[in-house]
Structures are given as structure tokens and as C-alpha cells.
Amino acid sequence: MQAEVHMEREIVIAGAGVAGLTAAINLKRAGRAVRVLERSAASGAQRFPDWDAVENWTSLEDLPRFLERIGVEGTRFRHAGQTDFSVIDPYGRRYDLRTPRPFFYLIKRGAVDGGLEHGLQAQAEAMGIPIEYGTPCPPGRADIWAGGTFGQGSLVVSAGFTFHTSHPDWTCGIVDARLAPRAYAYVVIVEGEGTLATLVTERAARREANALLERAVTVFQQHAPALDIRDRHRAGGSGGDLAAFWQGRREFVIGEAGGYQDFLWGFGIRHALTTGYLAAQAVISGQDWQQVADREIRPLVRASLVNRWLYDRMPPWGYARLMRHFAGAPDLNTLISRWYHPRRIHRVLWPLVARTYQRETAALAGHERYTNRTRPATTLPAEPDGPPAPSAVAD
Numbered sequence: 190m191q192a193e194v195h196m197e198r199e200i201v202i203a204g205a206g207v208a209g210l211t212a213a214i215n216l217k218r219a220g221r222a223v224r225v226l227e228r229s230a231a232s233g234a235q236r237f238p239d240w241d242a243v244e245n246w247t248s249l250e251d252l253p254r255f256l257e258r259i260g261v262e263g264t265r266f267r268h269a270g271q272t273d274f275s276v277i278d279p280y281g282r283r284y285d286l287r288t289p290r291p292f293f294y295l296i297k298r299g300a301v302d303g304g305l306e307h308g309l310q311a312q313a314e315a316m317g318i319p320i321e322y323g324t325p326c327p328p329g330r331a332d333i334w335a336g337g338t339f340g341q342g343s344l345v346v347s348a349g350f351t352f353h354t355s356h357p358d359w360t361c362g363i364v365d366a367r368l369a370p371r372a373y374a375y376v377v378i379v380e381g382e383g384t385l386a387t388l389v390t391e392r393a394a395r396r397e398a399n400a401l402l403e404r405a406v407t408v409f410q411q412h413a414p415a416l417d418i419r420d421r422h423r424a425g426g427s428g429g430d431l432a433a434f435w436q437g438r439r440e441f442v443i444g445e446a447g448g449y450q451d452f453l454w455g456f457g458i459r460h461a462l463t464t465g466y467l468a469a470q471a472v473i474s475g476q477d478w479q480q481v482a483d484r485e486i487r488p489l490v491r492a493s494l495v496n497r498w499l500y501d502r503m504p505p506w507g508y509a510r511l512m513r514h515f516a517g518a519p520d521l522n523t524l525i526s527r528w529y530h531p532r533r534i535h536r537v538l539w540p541l542v543a544r545t546y547q548r549e550t551a552a553l554a555g556h557e558r559y560t561n562r563t564r565p566a567t568t569l570p571a572e573p574d575g576p577p578a579p580s581a582v583a584d
Contacts, residue, residue, distance in 0.1 A: 198222070203225075206335060210313050212443065213225050214313055224318075228325040229323070231300040235337075238298065238300070239424050244456040247526060269294065273360075277363045278365070278512040280509055331562060343428055344452060346395045346398060347386045348386065350385060365505075372389055372455070386424065428450065429457075434449075435546075449461070453493045488531045496528055
């Protein structure tokens with residue numbers, strides 16, 4: 190049975206976040222009747238208004254051009270390309286990097302003026318797309334599910350805060366297991382607004398996340414003595430839903446709800462935009478969504494899972510060598526891009542990596558948060574174990 194949606198009726202999308210609204214905008218542009226159901230009071234209302242990042246290396250297509258191609262009006266939200274940023278290794282060495290083109294884009298998030306979700310909501314409403322806020326989608330009613338992540342299946346937990354500062358714009362990350370076990374800490378400052386957070390993937394360290402955060406603050410201020418922090422407001426959450434990736438093949442699910450995430454560094458916005466756009470194209474052209482996802486997006490997620498598996502087994506000196514290698518690269522975007530597209534090492538390690546992470550999420554298999562979300566006609570059997578099918582994504 191194929192994950193296709195009948196062309197003659199209104200398309201119902203569950204979730205008015207990044208993926209859901211991108212799908213709705215593209216369906217409406219194609220002349221399709223579409224309706225969006227959202228449990229929150231506004232798009233982005235469930236998250237803290239903060240600064241996030243969109244990676245700019247899985248594709249050679251720069252973010253502004255990508256947004257234009259998929260029909261998203263980038264003028265409706267704040268974003269800025271970053272070619273200069275810093276990284277600090279486990280031994281306290283700081284590297285100031287510069288890339289030929291933006292390595293990532295900082296982007297405002299949340300239900301606030303200039304926020305990504307707020308901008309997408311404004312665009313959708315301007316197009317006349319009906320969005321029913323405060324309306325949870327009943328089981329089995331949605332054609333496309335974009336309902337976000339489920340905390341219990343998340344790989345990453347973050348503790349952080351937003352703040353105001355007089356410090357100049359600065360983006361810096363710390364890779365040190367003593368501050369962020371198997372992950373990293375970061376600070377982002379844009380026009381006096383800042384976000385500082387520690388990400389943790391090691392389950393045993395999650396209860397210490399707030400203490401790790403304060404240690405990260407100390408290290409950042411050691412490297413930037415002029416960093417003043419005012420008006421702290423707590424921010425944080427979870428992401429990288431591993432269980433969703435294994436369950437996502439069963440229904441027409443997009444965005445974080447389908448586990449479409451970079452499981453190495455935690456970037457998910459580009460995948461959310463991409464799956465929203467691809468979902469709309471699948472409906473418009475009558476393609477099987479699962480085949481589209483297998484060809485266009487799942488290979489990237491699998492590669493990131495293999496990268497995460499390797500990263501988790503790296504000693505501190507390995508992180509230091511990695512940072513030094515990054516700092517010396519003439520084109521960091523191209524270097525990183527090679528590791529985000531399937532290579533021989535990804536194909537060889539995938540069966541082992543798949544078994545490892547499936548065991549970690551086995552207790553959530555069949556959980557109600559991952560079942561009966563879309564209409565029965567969109568259901569497919571579970572993804573089999575073993576090496577991924579050949580993909581159209583180039584190495």
C-alpha cells in the first residue's frame with residue numbers, strides 16, 4: 190500500500206510548525222485545498238524565542254536560494270549567514286574559523302516578530318490557508334503528520350538560557366565531554382540578543398545538565414572576558430527523536446515527527462523545510478512519500494547516525510584533532526558535506542549502527558505517539574533492518 194493522498198479532497202496536516210506549514214504553503218501554491226490543525230495557540234508557541242542555526246553544508250544550495258525555491262518567504266523572519274565563528278577544543282584551545290561561504294545561518298525562532306515559525310504562519314495566513322490553533326488532531330484524521338518530537342525518544346537534551354548583552358556578535362562552540370558529554374555547548378550573540386546552551390546526549394549526564402551549563406558559561410567568559418550576561422531567561426528542551434526515525438516509515442510523517450534530523454550535531458531546520466516541501470510535491474505529483482523519503486532524505490539521516498556512532502566513540506584527543514582539522518580546511522562546507530552524504534564507511538557500518546540505536550528505542554516501539562496518526566490509506570509496513578536501499582543522493 191502506498192503513502193499517497195487522494196487528489197480530490199482537502200488535505201489535512203497535523204502540526205503548524207516548520208515542516209507542516211512548508212507543506213501547506215506548497216500545496217496551496219499548487220491550487221490544492223489544505224487545512225492545518227495545531228494544538229498550540231500559535232506556531233512556535235511551544236518553544237522559547239531564541240536563536241537557532243540552519244546548517245548550510247548538506248547542500249551546495251545556499252539557504253536564501255533554497256528558501257526561494259521551496260516557496261518560503263525569507264523576508265518574514267530574521268536570519269543571517271555566518272562565515273566567521275569560533276570553536277574551543279577539550280584542552281581549551283580556541284580556533285577562529287572563516288569559511289568562503291556561510292557555514293550556517295543563525296535564525297530567530299518562536300512565536301515572536303522575526304521568528305521563523307511566526308513568519309511561516311504569517312505567510313500561510315496571507316495565502317488564505319485555514320489554520321485551526323488550539324485544535325489537536327484526532328487519531329487517523331491527518332493526511333500528513335508534522336506534530337513534532339516526542340521527548341521520551343529524544344537523543345539530545347539541552348539546558349540553556351537567552352540573555353541580553355553589550356558584547357559584539359559572536360558564535361562559539363565548545364567540544365568537551367566535561368561540559369557537554371558526547372555533544373557540545375554553544376553561545377550565539379546577534380545584535381545584543383544571546384542564547385547559551387549545553388547539549389547532552391549521554392543519558393547518565395542529563396540530570397547534571399544545569400551544572401554543566403554553568404561550567405560552560407565560565408569557559409565562554411574566560412575566552413571572552415567582556416561577555417556580560419543580563420536578563421537571563423531559561424530555555425532548553427529535547428530533540429533528535431531516534432524512535433521516530435524507525436517508526437516514521439509506517440505513516441506519512443514529516444519533520445522531527447519522522448525523525449528527520451541531523452543526529453550528529455542536532456541540526457533539524459533544513460530537514461524540516463525539505464520534508465515539508467517534498468511531502469507537498471509527493472501529493473501534487475501522486476508519488477509514494479516513502480519512496481521519495483528513501484531517495485531524498487533518509488540517506489542523509491542514516492549518514493548522520495553513523496557519524497554520531499563514531500563521534501560517541503572518540504577520545505578527547507580525537508575531538509582536538511577534529512577541531513584542528515576543521516580549522517585548517519580551506520573549504521569547511523565541502524569537507525563536512527562529504528560526511529553527510531552516504532560513503533562506503535556509512536554503508537559498511539549501517540547494519541551495526543541500526544541495531545545499536547534500535548535497541549536503545551525498543552521500549553518505545555508501537556507507542557501510541559508513533560501510531561495511528563494518519564489515515565489508514567497512508568500506512569506502510571515498518572522499515573526492514575539491514576543496509577539502506579540505493580539512493581539518488583550523491584556521495
